[in-house]
Amino acid sequence: MSHYEVIVVGAGPAGIAAATAAARSGSRVLLLDENPAPGGQIWRVGRSMLKGQSEGEAAKNHALKRLRDSGASFLFGYSVYDAPAAGELRAICESGEAADCPVWGEPHAVSLRYEKLILATGARERFLPFPGWTLPGVFGPGGLQALVKGGFDVKGKRIVVAGSGPLLLAVAAHLRGYGAEVVCVAEQAPLAQMLPFAISLWSHPAKILQGIQYRAALGSAPFHLGCWPVAALADIAGGKLTGVQLTDGRRTWTEDCDLVACGYHLVPNTELASLLGCAIEHGLVKVDEEQRTSVAHVYCAGEPTGIGGLDAALVQGEIAGLASAGKPTRSLQGRRVAERKFARRLEAAFRIRPELRSLAQPDTLVCRCEDVTYAALEKRSGWTDAKLQTRCGMGPCQGRICSAALETLFGWKQISVRPPLMPVPVSALVYSESQPVNLKENQ
Amino acid sequence: MKNLDVVIIGAGIVGCACARELSLAGLRVGVVEGKSPGCGATAAGMGHLVVMDDSPAQLALTHYSRSVWSELMAELPGSVEYEACGTIWVAADEEEMAEVHNKSRICAAAGVQASVLGPAELSKAEPHLRGGLAGGLLVPDDGVVYPPAAADFFLQEAVQAGAELLQGSEAVFASQGMVRLANGTKLTAGRILLAAGADCSLLPGLPIRRRKGHLLITDRYPGFVNHQLVELGYLKSAHSTESDSVAFNVQPRRTGQLLIGSSRQFDNDDSRAETKIVGQMLERALAYMPGLGQLSGLRLWTGFRAATPDKLPLIGPAGALTGEVADPSLWLVAGFEGLGITNAPGAARLLADQMLSRTSVIDPQPFLPNRFAAQEAVYA
Numbered sequence: 001m002s003h004y005e006v007i008v009v010g011a012g013p014a015g016i017a018a019a020t021a022a023a024r025s026g027s028r029v030l031l032l033d034e035n036p037a038p039g040g041q042i043w044r045v046g047r048s049m050l051k052g053q054s055e056g057e058a059a060k061n062h063a064l065k066r067l068r069d070s071g072a073s074f075l076f077g078y079s080v081y082d083a084p085a086a087g088e089l090r091a092i093c094e095s096g097e098a099a100d101c102p103v104w105g106e107p108h109a110v111s112l113r114y115e116k117l118i119l120a121t122g123a124r125e126r127f128l129p130f131p132g133w134t135l136p137g138v139f140g141p142g143g144l145q146a147l148v149k150g151g152f153d154v155k156g157k158r159i160v161v162a163g164s165g166p167l168l169l170a171v172a173a174h175l176r177g178y179g180a181e182v183v184c185v186a187e188q189a190p191l192a193q194m195l196p197f198a199i200s201l202w203s204h205p206a207k208i209l210q211g212i213q214y215r216a217a218l219g220s221a222p223f224h225l226g227c228w229p230v231a232a233l234a235d236i237a238g239g240k241l242t243g244v245q246l247t248d249g250r251r252t253w254t255e256d257c258d259l260v261a262c263g264y265h266l267v268p269n270t271e272l273a274s275l276l277g278c279a280i281e282h283g284l285v286k287v288d289e290e291q292r293t294s295v296a297h298v299y300c301a302g303e304p305t306g307i308g309g310l311d312a313a314l315v316q317g318e319i320a321g322l323a324s325a326g327k328p329t330r331s332l333q334g335r336r337v338a339e340r341k342f343a344r345r346l347e348a349a350f351r352i353r354p355e356l357r358s359l360a361q362p363d364t365l366v367c368r369c370e371d372v373t374y375a376a377l378e379k380r381s382g383w384t385d386a387k388l389q390t391r392c393g394m395g396p397c398q399g400r401i402c403s404a405a406l407e408t409l410f411g412w413k414q415i416s417v418r419p420p421l422m423p424v425p426v427s428a429l430v431y432s433e434s435q436p437v438n439l440k441e442n443q
Numbered sequence: 444m445k446n447l448d449v450v451i452i453g454a455g456i457v458g459c460a461c462a463r464e465l466s467l468a469g470l471r472v473g474v475v476e477g478k479s480p481g482c483g484a485t486a487a488g489m490g491h492l493v494v495m496d497d498s499p500a501q502l503a504l505t506h507y508s509r510s511v512w513s514e515l516m517a518e519l520p521g522s523v524e525y526e527a528c529g530t531i532w533v534a535a536d537e538e539e540m541a542e543v544h545n546k547s548r549i550c551a552a553a554g555v556q557a558s559v560l561g562p563a564e565l566s567k568a569e570p571h572l573r574g575g576l577a578g579g580l581l582v583p584d585d586g587v588v589y590p591p592a593a594a595d596f597f598l599q600e601a602v603q604a605g606a607e608l609l610q611g612s613e614a615v616f617a618s619q620g621m622v623r624l625a626n627g628t629k630l631t632a633g634r635i636l637l638a639a640g641a642d643c644s645l646l647p648g649l650p651i652r653r654r655k656g657h658l659l660i661t662d663r664y665p666g667f668v669n670h671q672l673v674e675l676g677y678l679k680s681a682h683s684t685e686s687d688s689v690a691f692n693v694q695p696r697r698t699g700q701l702l703i704g705s706s707r708q709f710d711n712d713d714s715r716a717e718t719k720i721v722g723q724m725l726e727r728a729l730a731y732m733p734g735l736g737q738l739s740g741l742r743l744w745t746g747f748r749a750a751t752p753d754k755l756p757l758i759g760p761a762g763a764l765t766g767e768v769a770d771p772s773l774w775l776v777a778g779f780e781g782l783g784i785t786n787a788p789g790a791a792r793l794l795a796d797q798m799l800s801r802t803s804v805i806d807p808q809p810f811l812p813n814r815f816a817a818q819e820a821v822y823a
Binding site: 084085381382384385388389394395396398418419420423424425426427428429430431 | 478479480481482486522591592595610659661662703716718719721722725726728729735736737738739740741742743744
C-alpha cells in the first residue's frame with residue numbers, strides 16, 4: 001500500500017495548483033487523474049489552432065512546469081472507485097495501459113493511503129433531454145471538443161453549438177479552428193439575464209478579452225441569445241442527423257447540420273465527496289475559507305465547490321494545497337472571495353429557463369443506460385421510487401448523466417452514492433490487505 | 444380522523460401483499476409508508492423464490508408461498524420480471540453431495556420437484572462454474588422476481604380494491620387501535636398490522652434482530668448464469684446464528700445482470716458496505732465461478748434482514764408480545780429474514796385467514812407470535 005501525506009484527486013487546474021502548492025511546501029504528494037496526462041477538461045492536451053489561445057497556452061505550460069518541478073508524484077490513467085476506509089482510496093486503471101500498470105493490458109487496482117486528501121474532481125456537462133438528443137451526431141460541447149482534440153475530424157462539418165454556458169463560445173471557436181463550419185451558437189439564457197454578468201466582467205479584463213477573442217474566432221456565425229433547440233432531426237431511416245429545430249420562444253426554425261453540440265453548463269462532480277461523507281449543500285461540496293470539507297483532513301477545490309471556471313480553480317487549488325501542508329493562505333483570500341462572487345454571477349447568468357423542462361416528449365429517453373422514457377418517470381413520486389420502479393439511474397453510469405436532468409425536470413435530488421464510483425471488474429472489489437502495490441516513483 | 448378495518452404499517456413486499464389480500468377480502472385497508480413502497484429490505488434483497496427445508500414449518504410455508512406465486516404468474520406485469528430459472532444447490536465435495544441426496548429425499552416427500560445433478564450435468568447446466576465440483580440439486584420450479592416491482596404490483600391491486608396508501612410520513616405511534624403519523628395524521632382501526640421488517644421501533648422487544656447483508660450487481664451478461672446458484676455450504680453459513688458468514692449465491696436477472704452475494708452479519712447497524720466482508724464474499728464467489736472476476740461490477744449495497752431466533756416469521760396477533768398491557772389490536776407480519784420475497788404472498792394468505800377466521804391451507808401454528816411469549820423477557 002502506497003502512503004502519501006497528501007493525495008490530490010483530479011489533475012485539472014485546481015488539482016495541479018493544489019499538488020504544486022502542497023509539494024512545494026514540503027509534503028509528499030501524489031496527484032492522480034483518470035486521464036493519461038494532467039490538464040483536466042479545460043487544459044486537455046491536444047493541438048490548439050487558435051492564435052488567441054497563446055496566452056492560455058502559456059499559463060497552462062507554466063503551471064505544468066511548476067508542477068513537474070514541485071516534486072509531486074503522479075499516477076495518471078487511474079480512476080478512484082472506492083474509499084473503503086478513512087485514509088484509504090482504491091483506484092484502478094482498467095485498460096491496463098497506464099505507465100504504472102505492471103502487466104500491459106491487464107486491469108490494475110491499487111490501494112492508496114493518505115493523511116490529507118484534496119478533491120479536485122471538476123465538473124461534467126449537464127444534458128437535458130429533448131426529442132432526438134440521443135441520435136448519433138448529437139454531442140455535448142465539451143465531449144465533442146475532447147473528441148476533436150483526440151483526432152476526430154470535423155473539417156467541413158456543419159455544426160450547431162447550443163445549450164448554455166461560457167463553454168459554448170469557446171467550443172465553437174475551437175471547432176472552427178479545426179475547420180468545422182459553425183452554423184450558429186444558441187445560448188438559452190436571454191440577454192436580460194446575461195447583462196449583469198457581462199457588465200460585471202469589466203472587473204475581469206482578461207475574461208472579457210478571452211470572450212472577445214472567441215467571438216471574433218466565430219467569424220460570421222450568428223450567436224443567438226435566448227434561443228434553444230427543441231428537437232434534433234434525423235433522415236427517414238432515423239440514423240443520420242439532418243438538422244436541429246431551434247426556437248427563441250416566438251418562432252421556431254430548422255438549421256441543417258451534420259453535428260449538434262448541446263450541453264447546459266456544468267454539473268459538479270461530487271460523487272467521491274459524497275462517498276467520503278462530505279456535507280453537500282445545494283449540490284455543492286461545502287468548504288470553509290481554506291477549502292476544508294466537513295470531513296476531517298479532506299479538502300475540496302474547484303468546480304465541486306461551485307462552478308467558477310479556471311481562475312477560481314487555480315486559487316482554490318493553491319489554498320487547499322497550502323492549507324493541507326499547514327501553510328498560511330491569507331495572501332490568496334482576496335482572490336478567493338472575488339472568484340466566489342464571479343461564480344455566483346456565472347450561476348445567475350446561465351440559469352436554466354423553465355421552457356427547457358417541457359421539451360421532452362412522453363417517448364423521449366431520459367435515462368440512456370436503462371432506456372427509461374419521460375412518460376415512465378412522470379408517474380413516479382421521487383428518485384427512490386423512480387429507481388426502484390423504472391431502474392432510472394441504475395445502469396453503468398449510475399445516474400451521472402440523468403441525475404442532473406431529473407433535478408431540472410422534476411426537482412429530484414440524487415440521494416445516495418454507492419461504491420464503486422464507476423463500473424470496475426468484480427475482482428477489483430476483492431480487497432485483501434496483503435495485495436502488493438508497485439507504484440513507480442516518478443518524481 | 445380516518446377509521447379503517449386494518450392499518451398496515453410498512454409498504455414492503457410483505458405489507459403490500461397483505462394489503463392486497465385483505466382489500467380483496469373486502470376490508471377497508473390503509474397502508475402507511477414513511478419513505479417509498481418497497482424501498483427497504485424489499486429493494487435490498489435478491490428476489491429469489493425458493494423452497495427451503497430448514498424445518499418442516501419453513502418447508503411448508505416456502506412451498507405454499509411458491510405455489511401462490513405460480514398462481515399469480517399469469518397476472519404479474521412484465522416489470523416483475525418473473526423468471527422460472529430454478530435453483531441449483533451446488534455441492535463442492537462428497538460430504539455436500541450426501542446433503543444433496545438428503546435434500547432430494549425431503550423434496551420428494553414434500554412433493555417438490557427436484558433432480559440430482561452429477562458433475563458433468565452440473566457443468567453442462569452452468570459452464571462457468573469451476574471444474575471439480577461434486578454435483579448439485581436442481582429445483583426447477585424455483586424462480587426469481589424483481590421485488591420492488593412485485594411489491595408495487597401487490598400495492599396497485601390493493602389500491603384498486605379500495606386500499607389507501609398514506610405515503611411520506613412514518614408512523615410514530617401504534618397502540619390500542621390508534622396510529623399517529625409523524626405529520627400529525629391520526630388513524631383508527633380495529634387492527635394494526637406491523638409489517639415493518641427489522642424496524643421494531645413501534646413495538647420494542649420483539650424477538651427480531653437485524654442481520655446485515657451485502658450484494659453486488661454487475662453489468663449485463665445474458666447467458667453467463669442460467670439458474671440461481673447457491674452453494675450447499677450456504678446452509679451451514681445461514682444456519683449459524685451468531686458469527687459473520689459469507690456464501691456463494693449468484694442470481695441471473697432477466698436484464699442479463701447478475702446479483703452476487705451473500706453475507707450475513709448480526710449486530711451491525713452500519714449501512715455502509717464493508718471492505719472486509721465484501722472481499723470475503725466476492726472471494727467465495729470467485730472460488731466457485733472464477734469468470735465472475737472479469738465482469739463489470741456496477742453497484743454494491745447493503746440491507747437488513749429481520750431475523751427471529753427460530754428462523755420462522757411472526758404471522759398473527761401480537762398477543763403477549765405487546766408487553767404488560769394487552770393490546771388486542773396489534774398484529775404482526777415480520778421476521779422473514781432472507782425469505783420475505785418468497786413468503787410474502789403465502790404469509791399474506793395465512794394472515795388474512797386468521798383475521799377473517801378462514802381455514803388455512805397450511806398449519807399457521809408454527810408462525811404465531813405468541814410462541815415467543817414465554818421467552819419474551821429474554822429479548823426485551
